[in-house]
Amino acid sequence: MRVITTLALGAGMLALSSGVGHAAKPRAGSSDMTTEVIVETASGPVRGVQAANGVSAFLGIPYAASPVGENRWREPQPVATWTSVRDATKYGADCLQAPFPPDAAPIRTTPSEDCLFVNVWKPSSAKPGAKLPVMVWVHGGGFVNGGSSPAVYSGENFARDGVVLISLNYRLGRFGFFAHPALAAEGYGGNFGYLDQIAALRWVKANAERFGGDPANVTVFGESAGGMSMHMLLQAPEARGLFQKVIIESGAGRERSLPTPTIAGAAKAGETFAAGLDAAGLRALPAEKVTGDLSMMTMAQPSYSGPMVDARTIFGSPVEAIAAGLYAKVPIMVGANSADGLPFGTDKAKIFASYGEREAEARKLYDPTGDGAPLQVAVMTSADRTFIEPALAVARALAKRGQAAFLYRFDYAHPDFRKAMGGAPHASELPYVFDTVAARTQWKMVPGEQAVATTTHKLWIDFATHGTPGPAWPVATSDDTRVMLIAEGGAKHGEDPYRARLDFVERTAEAK
Secondary structure (H helix, E strand, O other), X not given: OEEEEEEEOOOOOHHHHHOOOOOOOOOOOOOOEEEEEEEEOOOOEEEEEEEOOOEEEEEEEEOOOOOOHHHOOOOOOOXXXXXXXXXXXXXXXXXXXXXXXXXOOOOOOOOEOOOOEEEEEEEOOOOOOOOEEXXXXXXXXXXXXXXXXXXXXXXXXXXXXXXEEEEEOOOOHHHHEEEOHHHHHHOOEEEHHHXXXXXXXXXXXXXXXXXXXXEEEEXXXXXXXXXXXXXXXXXXXXXXXXXXXXXEEOOOOOOOOOOOOEHHHHHHHHHHHOOOOOHHHHHOOOHHHHHOOOOOOOOXXXXXXXXXEOOOOOOOOHHHHHHOOOOOOOOEEEEEEOEOOOOOOOOHHHHHHOOHHHHHHHHHHHOOOOOOOHHHHHHHHHHHXXXXXXXXXXXXXXXXXXXXXEEEEEOOOXXXXXXXXXXXXXXXXXXXXXXXXXXXXXXXXXXXXXXHHHHHHHHHHHHHHHOOOOOOOOOOOOOOOEEEEEEOOEEXXXXXXXXXXXXXXXXXXXXO
């Protein structure tokens, strides 16, 4: 590692906090001094910045060749090496996507089809071979939105606390998950976004030590689509040995959470999107045509399949795959948020009718007085079905196989969130995990939030460092009814306050 010219970036701390733009000229009187730092990666040298807060950042490093032209709808190809020092002081483009204005973690780049980049934050004092724990972040966004550039995903505070934090981009929408009859000679297509994630983890294995990380102590974590990606990594034979621990945040676990078609089913969706084209014609389609209007608001359409069972990255639904012994034998943290629902309607009559002959039982559990707020009823029922009970089912299934699993539920919510939703909504734990609550865009911090962030952030780091998130958090059992609740008063392991609801959801799941 080489240290070169001293520069001042000013109060914006562009390279570390926003990562957008190049280093500025020195500003008279500035105390935010930074130093450019060069690290020799396996592909070539990169120039990042070392800040006065003791953190160095290297942004927008390619881990694979650009997935455009002939590389579209092919597995990630090796990146071309370079000899000149490559600038790594700003984020590379997030992957191409249609806008999703309600996003609580908005991307801060102009999306592009050329997007296979990683970002690295490390303690500035860490020398090559320092053997620090490595954490690799996989963002959510329904496999159609998101990226590594949002401010709340900055790895600065993980690095401050002794972790090498690496985040990655992966192909989204039809670029990432696509099959078509014209690609029959190439296997019809597949989960290219998942293959990107595996390629990024290979880059981590090859390069972590150069940034002071331990390639034999890698924890992969992700939320929502990123959490579902954790299930893929745990199943995929090609991912074996690329990580030693996994954290699954709101990653579901049952087929109902994310119905997964076969490649043949996905090819039908692909043909609906682009009928009559051969492989060359498909790869010649304008990028904006491939993107279309796919976002988290519009993703349920017959011309898009999402991830598919390809017998390469996905072999079946998580609970079934665990029972079949297909998961990597590594410690796993798994959980969800207390109001983790994604309601697509708030008509209580329709919600309860969806339970069929169990409608009366559902009403008794979720709306016993009949005057519950429609949004909160919709959130509770959706959360239990989609994320909370599946997380419990995953922990129990892992425990049954003799695998260490730690079950949590995040239950802190900003007062405005709690008033509207009844608890901690989907993805709301992320600023606390990253200790970046001040970067959140919706609301200013209120008293108590920093303590929650400190607690949550430390639990994640403890797990990544030691394989256990602290002595007060026992492993799950195959019939566990306990959970670690993370709330304003701290983290406490005990009986699950949702037990009756989750027992009901489990019965309905097993009856199908």
